[in-house]
Amino acid sequence: MFNQLSHYCSHGPSLVSSVRMGKTHYGLNFFTRALPCLTELHSLFYPNGVKIIPENIYDLLTPVALAHLIMEDGQSSRHGLILCTNSFSIQDVVRLMNVLMVRYKLDCNIREHRRSSGKVEHMVYIKHGSMPILRTIVKSYMYPSMLYKLENSKVSKGFM
Numbered sequence: 001m002f003n004q005l006s007h008y009c010s011h012g013p014s015l016v017s018s019v020r021m022g023k024t025h026y027g028l029n030f031f032t033r034a035l036p037c038l039t040e041l042h043s044l045f046y047p048n049g050v051k052i053i054p055e056n057i058y059d060l061l062t063p064v065a066l067a068h069l070i071m072e073d074g075q076s077s078r079h080g081l082i083l084c085t086n087s088f089s090i091q092d093v094v095r096l097m098n099v100l101m102v103r104y105k106l107d108c109n110i111r112e113h114r115r116s117s118g119k120v121e122h123m124v125y126i127k128h129g130s131m132p133i134l135r136t137i138v139k140s141y142m143y144p145s146m147l148y149k150l151e152n153s154k155v156s157k158g159f160m
Contacts, residue, residue, distance in 0.1 A: 001143070008032040053092035058099050066104070067141035074149045079128040081149065086113065086121035093122040104137055106130040 002013045013028040032038055044054045054060065061069075075082040085093045093110060100106045107127040114120050126134060135150050142150070 002028065002030050005030070005032060008035065008038065051087055053088055053096045055095075057095060058103060061096075061099050061103065063137050064141045067138035070138060070149055071142055071146040076149050076151055077125070080131060081126040081134065082111065083124040083126070085123050088122070090122050093124060097124050100124065100126065104133065106134060 002009070006012075009030050009032055011031070013030040015026060016029045017024055017026050019025075044056075044060070045051060047054075069083065070081065073084045075084055083096075085096060088096070090110075097108045097110060100108050107130045109125050109127070111123045111125045112120050113123060131150065139147065139150065
């Protein structure tokens with residue numbers, strides 16, 4: 001990802017780590033410059049400093065954007081794919097799910113996750129039956145190391 005966006009960055013990536021559920025996870029962080037083309041996108045998704053799904057997501061969620069959403073926030077499931085939309089309001093999650101259903105003909109529903117604090121978060125679940133359609137839409141835009149997110153235990157591993 002950094003190689004494709006490096007011309008927008010002033011520095012190279014840095015190694016970061018976090019501990020979740022007792023396991024250490026590693027990743028790379030990088031930051032882009034404040035350019036008008038990126039500021040415009042930022043203002044759509046963070047209008048008042050709060051992350052939202054913009055009203056025009058139907059136009060913005062191209063196959064390339066959907067592939068990136070899956071690579072960043074997708075989680076392989078035994079029977080499909082979960083989009084970790086936990087940080088969004090239920091209205092935003094419904095807006096995103098409607099685009100997936102109408103524009104891409106994917107069979108989806110909403111899963112609830114209750115935090116220990118009692119807060120309820122919502123995630124989009126793309127059902128097993130829609131996985132072949134989803135693969136056709138996004139596979140050519142995904143990095144090979146991320147294709148595992150399109151697999152699940154009910155699907156033959158030979159689709160790649």
